[in-house]
Amino acid sequence: MKLEEAKRNFVETWGTLGTNWGINRTMAQIHALLMVSEQPLSTDEIMEILDISRGNANMNTRALIDWGLAERKVKLGERMEFFVGEKDIWKVAVKIIRERRKREIDPMRSTLRDLKMIDDKDEKKEEYQRFIKLLDDIDSFADSADKIADKMVLADKNWFFGTMMKLMIK
Amino acid sequence: MKLEEAKRNFVETWGTLGTNWGINRTMAQIHALLMVSEQPLSTDEIMEILDISRGNANMNTRALIDWGLAERKVKLGERMEFFVGEKDIWKVAVKIIRERRKREIDPMRSTLRDLKMIDDKDEKKEEYQRFIKLLDDIDSFADSADKIADKMVLADKNWFFGTMMKLMIK
DNA sequence: TTGAATTTTCAAAATTTATTGAAAGATAAA
DNA sequence: TTTATCTTTCAATAAATTTTGAAAATTCAA
Structure with a gap:
C-alpha cells in the first residue's frame, strides 16, 4: 500500500467512525482529510478530493469550526479561506x-x-x-x-x- | 403532571436520547417502557402502548436481548413471551x-x-x-x-x- | 399427527437525514 | 462605485435508515 492510498483509506474509515459519534460522514471525512494534510486546504481542494458539492463542503467546514475541530487560516495574498484541522x-x-x-x-x-x-x-x-x-x-x-x-x-x-x-x- | 404522563414523557425522552448513543428510537423506547413498567410486558402490550407494528416490536425486543438490556420472562401457564428490562x-x-x-x-x-x-x-x-x-x-x-x-x-x-x-x- | 397460537422474516413503503447546485449575499481589488 | 471572487443559504433531490404488515416458520396443546 502506498502512503497516499493509506491516507485515502484513513479518511474513509474516519468518516464511517464519525457517524457513530454524532458527527456526520462528510464532516468526519473533512476532518480526517485535514488531519492528514501537510498543508491547509481550501474549500475547492476539499470539494475536489472528497468529490462533494460546494454547499456540502461549506456546511461541514463550518460545523467543524463550530465544534472547534478546525480553524480558518488566511494565506497572505490569497483571497480564499484555507482550513487546518485539529490533529491532537x-x-x-x-x-x-x-x-x-x-x-x-x-x-x-x-x-x-x-x-x-x-x-x-x-x-x-x-x-x-x-x-x-x-x-x-x-x-x-x-x-x-x-x-x-x-x-x-x-x-x-x-x-x-x-x-x-x-x-x-x- | 400525573405519574402516567411523566412515564410517557420519560419513554419519549429516552427514545430521543438513544438515537444519540447508537440505539434506534424504538429500541430505546421499548427499553424505557420496560424500565418504568412494574410488570413484564408482552409483545402485544408493547405494540399497543408504543403504537408500533409487530415486526418492529419483535426486531427491537430481540435487539435489546442481544445487547443484554432486556430478558425474556416466561409466565407459568402463558404461551406468550414477556420481557423485562434492565433497570440498573x-x-x-x-x-x-x-x-x-x-x-x-x-x-x-x-x-x-x-x-x-x-x-x-x-x-x-x-x-x-x-x-x-x-x-x-x-x-x-x-x-x-x-x-x-x-x-x-x-x-x-x-x-x-x-x-x-x-x-x-x- | 393437526391446527391454533405465537414468533420471525423481509420486501415494500414511509420517514429521516444528508447532499446538491444554483441563486443570493458578502467582500475586496480595481 | 463596479466587478470579479468567494461564501452562504436553502429548496429540491437523493441516500440511508426505520417501520410496516402480511406471509412463512415455529411451537405446543390436543
Whole structure:
C-alpha cells in the first residue's frame, strides 16, 4: 500500500467512525482529510478530493469550526479561506465530549429533572417512589459522567492517561 | 403532571436520547417502557402502548436481548413471551459500552492498524513519519479508553463512582 | 399427527437525514 | 462605485435508515 492510498483509506474509515459519534460522514471525512494534510486546504481542494458539492463542503467546514475541530487560516495574498484541522487526538476527543455534552447531556438532564414534577404523589405510593428513584439514579449517573468529562476537558492529557490510568488500572 | 404522563414523557425522552448513543428510537423506547413498567410486558402490550407494528416490536425486543438490556420472562401457564428490562442504570451503561466496543471500536482499531502497512517507507520520509504517528496516537488513545471501559465493565458501581471519583475529582 | 397460537422474516413503503447546485449575499481589488 | 471572487443559504433531490404488515416458520396443546 502506498502512503497516499493509506491516507485515502484513513479518511474513509474516519468518516464511517464519525457517524457513530454524532458527527456526520462528510464532516468526519473533512476532518480526517485535514488531519492528514501537510498543508491547509481550501474549500475547492476539499470539494475536489472528497468529490462533494460546494454547499456540502461549506456546511461541514463550518460545523467543524463550530465544534472547534478546525480553524480558518488566511494565506497572505490569497483571497480564499484555507482550513487546518485539529490533529491532537486528545484535543479532538475533548472537543467532541464538550460539544456533545452541551448539545445532548445538558438538555436531557434538564428534561428528566422536569419529569419529577408529579402531583399525584400520594396515590400509588410505591410505584411513584420507584419512578422517582429511576430518575434520580439516571441523574446521579449523568452527574458522575459529567464530572469525569469536566476533568478531562480541563486536564492535561499526560495527567489523565498517566496518573489517572495508574490509579485505575494498577 | 400525573405519574402516567411523566412515564410517557420519560419513554419519549429516552427514545430521543438513544438515537444519540447508537440505539434506534424504538429500541430505546421499548427499553424505557420496560424500565418504568412494574410488570413484564408482552409483545402485544408493547405494540399497543408504543403504537408500533409487530415486526418492529419483535426486531427491537430481540435487539435489546442481544445487547443484554432486556430478558425474556416466561409466565407459568402463558404461551406468550414477556420481557423485562434492565433497570440498573450502571448496568445499562456497561452493557452499551461493551456492545459498542465490540461493534465499533475493535473493528476500527484493527482497520487503522492495517493502514500502517505502507511500503514506500523511504520516500517522503517526514510525511510518512507524521502519518504513522497519527495512527499510533489514535491507537494509544483508543487503548487507554479501552482500558477504562474494561475497568468499568468489571468494576462495581460503588467502587467506580466512589473510590475512583474521589481520586479523580478531589 | 393437526391446527391454533405465537414468533420471525423481509420486501415494500414511509420517514429521516444528508447532499446538491444554483441563486443570493458578502467582500475586496480595481 | 463596479466587478470579479468567494461564501452562504436553502429548496429540491437523493441516500440511508426505520417501520410496516402480511406471509412463512415455529411451537405446543390436543
